[in-house]
Amino acid sequence: MRTSRFLAALGGVLAAAGLSACSLTAPRAEPVFQAPAAESAPEASPEPGEAAGGEAPAATGTPQVLRIAQVAGLSPIVVNGKGRTIYRFDRDSNDPPAATCVAECVKTWQPVLAPNGVEVDAGLEEDLVGSVERPDGDQQLTLNGWPLYYFHEDLSLGQIAGHGSGDVWFAVSPAGGRAEKSGDDPAPAKKPQVLRLAEVDGLSPAVVVNAKGRTVYRFDKDGSNPPRTACAGDCLRTWQPVLAPNGVQVGDGIDEDLVGVLTRPDGSKQLTLKGRPLYYFHEDLSLGEIAGHGVGDKWFAITAGGGKAKRKSTSSGGSNSSY
Incomplete structure (x- = not known):
């Protein structure tokens, strides 16, 4: 069952950014999401409530969602409400949380924002989810202190094209670590x-x-x-x-x-x-x-x-x- 939308770890930071914790209402119950393999996945849509480029959406926007999913070739990973893979960057810091992907970097790795609050599915610990303020003032979600990102080439449910990029970008596990390869699945060939x-x-x-x-x-x-x-x-x-x-x-x-x-x-x-x-x-x-x-x-x-x-x-x- 989906847990209630948390206020402890994230509420204080979002309130400081002008987002009232009082606006976070209890979500409806849902089972843990399971993503199919990328090759059979439908196209994804932008996550409701998330504004690209840090632009503030309307107050009625829906909250960001963090879910656990299983994709072919990896241990369980964290995805958004539409199934888009979420990543962490080894050059960031988690203690204290700090995002080092700025300027040109963000055109490839898009920060995961939550201007309308967050819903956390079962299996994810609410206490591990927080946020860090970026240089432009946006509040970027963190997991166990690690800032979270999307990869610009992941546009379909179950895609993990950014995993292993530069040996510093990895799909994030439910505990905030790197997702690990599973089974004997070979690395996918890079396509033109x-x-x-x-x-x-x-x-x-x-x-x-x-x-x-x-x-x-x-x-x-x-x-x-x-x-x-x-x-x-x-x-x-x-x-x-x-x-x-x-x-x-x-x-x-x-x-x-x-x-x-x-x-x-x-x-x-x-x-x-x-x-x-x-x-x-x-x-x-x-x-x-x-x-x-x-x-x-x-x-x-x-x-x-x-x-x-x-x-x-x-x-x-x-x-x-x-x-």
């Missing part, structure tokens, strides 16, 4: 980034997506000749560069000669299409979502030729072409 075309409701023509169907965008403030990115700093908390550390695979309809790479200031390799740097939008986590299209009148889903997709006409039932 995929760019392919997909028809998306509301846009025309087909737009570029990754292997999971996540929409890929372009930014009008970037340069294409030569390729240049204008998205840095806080921008990266909302718009994540499309990287290809293990190469790229191009699907039908996209000219391989139009695909290139741009070396970012941190040394990472960002994919480009016809010279345009490519990005994901932090609110797009499922197939067909286009929440970033038209943001600021500068961000647009990108077409096979590097142009902007256009909204389909609703008056005549037809559609406009990209340019």
Whole structure:
């Protein structure tokens, strides 16, 4: 059964940040969540109540959830309410709690926040859960003192792509330690980034997506000749560069000669299409979502030729072409 939402370990810290412990109400009972293996998992959605980039959600937002799950190849791990894997970083500190992943690091490893409180499932000790204040003032959840993170490439239930990264990032165990390999499962082969075309409701023509169907965008403030990115700093908390550390695979309809790479200031390799740097939008986590299209009148889903997709006409039932 899910335990009651705790106030002891976290309440004082959140209250100091302006989040009243009185707003935490008792959750409904639920069994311990068990996640299926990654290869058969459905797409995940953003955890309700958690605002990306530290933006405060509405007061009616739902609390963050911490659950225990079993995924293939690892001992039990901690996940959020949607089943997204949660990690710890060996270069952080747990006594006292301190987060060292800042600036460029947070575009890859996203802090687990709880602006609307926390619910803890059975099997997790409430006394081990707390929070630490980040440099920007956000309250990041901790487990046994270790700050908690998501990995930007984990978008589906049961994915553990960040486990073992740099030999310093690990899926976190219910006790706050590193999850351990289980059985004789071999390490998963690292896959190349995929760019392919997909028809998306509301846009025309087909737009570029990754292997999971996540929409890929372009930014009008970037340069294409030569390729240049204008998205840095806080921008990266909302718009994540499309990287290809293990190469790229191009699907039908996209000219391989139009695909290139741009070396970012941190040394990472960002994919480009016809010279345009490519990005994901932090609110797009499922197939067909286009929440970033038209943001600021500068961000647009990108077409096979590097142009902007256009909204389909609703008056005549037809559609406009990209340019």
